[in-house]
Amino acid sequence: MPVLPYKNLLIVFFFLFIGSFSCLSQVDDPITIHLIGDSTMADYNDNYDPGKDYMDTRYPLTGWGQVFQSLFTNKSIAALSNLIKGDSVIISNKARGGRSTRTFFQQGRWAEVYNVIKPNDLVIMQFGHNDAAKSKPERYVDVEGYKEFLSLFVTQTRQKGGVPIILTPVPRNYPWENGVLEDVHGQYDKAPREVAKQMGAHLIDLNTLTRTSFTQKGKNYVSSHYYMNLPPSTFTAYPQGENDNTHFQVEGAQVVAQIVFNALKDLSQNLPRPYTIVTTYRKLKKDYPQIQPITPVKSPSCITLKDIAYRQTQQQTLLADVFIPNSGMKQYGSVLLVHGGGWIAGSKENMLPLAQKFAENGYVAVSVNYSLSTQAEFPAAVIDLKAAIKWMRAHSNEFKIDPERIVILGASAGAQLATLVGVSSSDPLFFDGNKEFSDKVQGVINIDGITSFIHPEAQESETAGKWLGGLRHENFxxxxxxxxxxxVSKSSPPILFVNSSQDRFHAGRDDMISQLNSYQIYNEVHTLKQSPHSFWLMHPWFKPTLEYCLQFLDTLW
Structure with missing residues (x-):
């Protein structure tokens, strides 16, 4: 059969919703887990056959997604805290029998899911059974097409700020060899692994996990209790019985759903702990009982544009939040804010309160996400941020940015990144392919970030090693x-350092200051006494940090 022109079918449903609203705090919604796939995942009890009673027409046929919601209790969700950024979960099951990746897309089912994905939602995708159905051309998609559609689902999930999770297909109840349930999917089992590896997406090897579990139970038990092998005169929907080694009964669906849930727990445990304002507060309050976490402000004095795509990488669409003073001027100085999190965690939302304050004080603030070490190693994040600067200049009229007054600010790992971006203008190592706009900034604000990984003061860490492609002796x-x-050179921009009392986060700073002074480049240093790292996310240190930053900006302009 000839290869179908799948790429012509991959119409990108990328709708950019730019909402303009005042700077207001927002209430967190439940996290939705979107299930997309075929009949082995579907929910037959949710008006699957409109107007027909499930118990009379389908039972005991059960997709594993049908019983998935019951596994998400308050206690169990807590075990997924590194993966699920919320206290409650809603399962939205859009899986449907007979669908391959291609038909799921063509029939508009993917568009329905895409349109409602929220940031931090999960999209769990499990296909393969129908993609491989060569005898059914209305469903069939060759392996390369299968991979293209999986890649599309991953890319567009990320465009909306969601988290894609790829599953290998569940096994059929054959072949059994020497008491072991073997694989029947071949290349359609390998393809999801290849897509996940190529795109840096999470993978659950449901095929292997399920076959291992079923093998332990044995062929006879699995055949009679898990799959739809039913004796006659037992169920209303199947008076003649059934001989089906693809679909599940209730018990089989429950076992598979538990396997998926356990895999999510393992995935969560292997992810870095979330680095947010809330988690930082919980960590610090024991030693600093007087602190309070910063929160977004209620103010009519700035306009907010949320989740704007500023760069497309192979792994994801990178998003920015833009905060514009609402004072009627034509142009403002601007600050690009870079969150911290050890190059492996964190998000632009951590910088929201600070960005709002900059806008209240007459500066356009742009807070961005960038490639973390779990998505791409050094120098990807640096290239992302330089692309963000160029994007700000390209959209300077739209966002009221003065292209000659751009400062980059970073905190912790973000401070290291911001400083590197600031002192490496036009360096070919970090070129993003855009020659039209400059990556030069007019100032750097370093909030408690190191300036050297190799300075005698610098401590080696596995976290840095994950980003830098190995430990120091492995990838010096x-x-x-x-x-x-x-x-550092004579063309380096002015730099402000705002530091905690934790010396290890200042590695190389004093030598950098000496070099800046030798070039007569303006710099400032302020240390907040008895302060922890991440002080900028907490009161009482947020206010002086902001004041130091505003004073520095006033000095520049």
Whole structure:
């Protein structure tokens, strides 16, 4: 059969909703887990056959997604805290029998899901059974097409700020060899693995996990209790019985749903702990009982544009939040804010309160996400941020940005990144392919971030090693290339350092200051006494941090 022109079918449903609203705090919604797939995942009890009674027409046929919601209790969700950024979960099951990746897309089912994905929602995708159905051309999609559609679902999930999770297909109840349930999916089992690896997406090997579990139970039990092998005169819907080694009875669906849930727990445990304002408060309050977490403000003095795509990488669509003063001027100085999180965690939402305050004080603030080490190693994040600067200049009229007054601010790991971006203008190592606009900034604000990975004061960490492609002795080249101290020159911009009392977060700072002074480049240093790392996310340190930043900006302009 000839290869179908699948790429012509991949019409990108990328709708950019730019909402303009005042700077207001928002209430967190439940996290939705969107299930997309075929009949083995579907919910037959949810008006699957309109107007027909499930018990009379389908039972005991059960998709594993049909029983998935019951596994999400308050206690069990807590075990998924690194993966699920919320206290409650809603399962939205859009799986449907007979659908391959291609027909799921063509029939508009994917568009229905895409349109309602919220940031931090999960999209769990499990196909393969119908994709491989060569004898049914209305469903069939060759392996390359299968991979293209999976890649599309991953890409567009990320465009909406969701988290894609790819599953290998559940097994059929054959072949059994020497008491072991073997694989029947072949290339359609390998393809999801390849897509997940290529795109840096989460993978659950449901095929292997399920076959292992079923093998332990044995062929006879699995055949009679898990799959739809039914004796006559037992169920209303199947008076003649049934001989089906693809679909599940209730018990089989429950076992598979539990396997998926357990895999989500394992996935969550292997992810970095969330780095948010709330988690930071919980961590610090024991030693600093007087602190309070910062929160978004209620103010009519700035306009907010949320989740705007500023860069498309192979792994994801990177998003920005833009905060514009509502004072009627034509142009403002601007600040690009870079969140921290050890190059492996964190998000632009951590910088929301600070960004709002900059806008209240007459500066356009742009807070961005960038490639974390779980998505792409150094220098991807640096290239992302330079692309963000160019994007700000390209949209300067739209966002009222003065292209000659852009400062980059970072906190913790974000401070290292911001400083590196600031002192490496036009460096070919970090070129993003855009020659039209400059990546130069007019100032750097470093909030408690190191300036060198190789300085004697610098401590080696596995977290940094994950981003830099190995520990220091394994990849010294990258550790040096990622050190801002190595790039200081007479063209470096003015720099403000706002530091905690934790010395290890200042590695290389004093030597950088000495070099800046030798070039007569303006710099400031302020240390907040008896303050922890991440002080900028907490009161009482947020206010002086903001004041130091505003004073620095006033000095520049």
């Amino acid at each position: 080249k990258n550790w040096k290339l990622a050190s801002p101290l190595e790039y």
